[in-house]
Amino acid sequence: MRILVIYDTVSGNTERIAQRIAEGLGASGHQVSCRRQSVSGEEDFMGVPLWVIGSPTHWGRVPFRFNTLLRNALKDAGSDHAFLAFDTRYEKVHSGAADRVHQLMVREGLRPLMSPQPFIVEGNQLRQGEEEKAVELGRTIASLL
Numbered sequence: 001m002r003i004l005v006i007y008d009t010v011s012g013n014t015e016r017i018a019q020r021i022a023e024g025l026g027a028s029g030h031q032v033s034c035r036r037q038s039v040s041g042e043e044d045f046m047g048v049p050l051w052v053i054g055s056p057t058h059w060g061r062v063p064f065r066f067n068t069l070l071r072n073a074l075k076d077a078g079s080d081h082a083f084l085a086f087d088t089r090y091e092k093v094h095s096g097a098a099d100r101v102h103q104l105m106v107r108e109g110l111r112p113l114m115s116p117q118p119f120i121v122e123g124n125q126l127r128q129g130e131e132e133k134a135v136e137l138g139r140t141i142a143s144l145l
């Protein structure tokens with residue numbers, strides 16, 4: 001299956017998680033494209049059955065430019081897709097960017113593969129073990145397809 005892992009990042013944490021998820025997914029033979037917001041457009045979403053969407057949490061939300069890309073993609077690519085949202089955030093934050101993305105996608109009629117998946121940052125670095133957890137998530141997603 002074609003899978004798009006699409007993410008935004010400023011300091012690299014969400015990018016590392018996205019790449020690890022893609023690694024776990026790719027190991028099972030799926031056709032995975034891993035794209036950063038700044039070099040992507042709506043066309044990357046077209047005709048791809050599964051979108052794995054990763055965002056840093058900025059003030060509890062999705063960064064504006066990434067939110068705009070997602071909304072444009074929904075407009076152009078329609079709602080016949082499955083998705084999974086993940087984010088990076090501080091521990092004990094009960095709602096992060098992935099919850100916002102999840103709500104938006106469900107509201108637009110896309111099918112959630114799993115609940116929103118948080119990855120924890122301490123200071124400004126990923127907590128130890130989060131990258132391994134991301135590879136595992138990639139494998140889990142693949143096992144659900």
Ligand SMILES: Cc1cc2nc3c(=O)[nH]c(=O)nc-3n(C[C@H](O)[C@H](O)[C@H](O)COP(=O)(O)O)c2cc1C
Nearest residue numbers: 009010011012013014056057058059060088089090
């Ligand atoms: C401007 C700014 C606002 C942030 N706001 C939040 C927040 O509201 N909640 C949270 O859990 N983390 C917050 N963080 C932490 C980021 O979510 C975290 O550092 C994330 O891993 C950054 O992702 P990136 O390295 O991919 O850019 C904030 C970071 C920045 C720079």
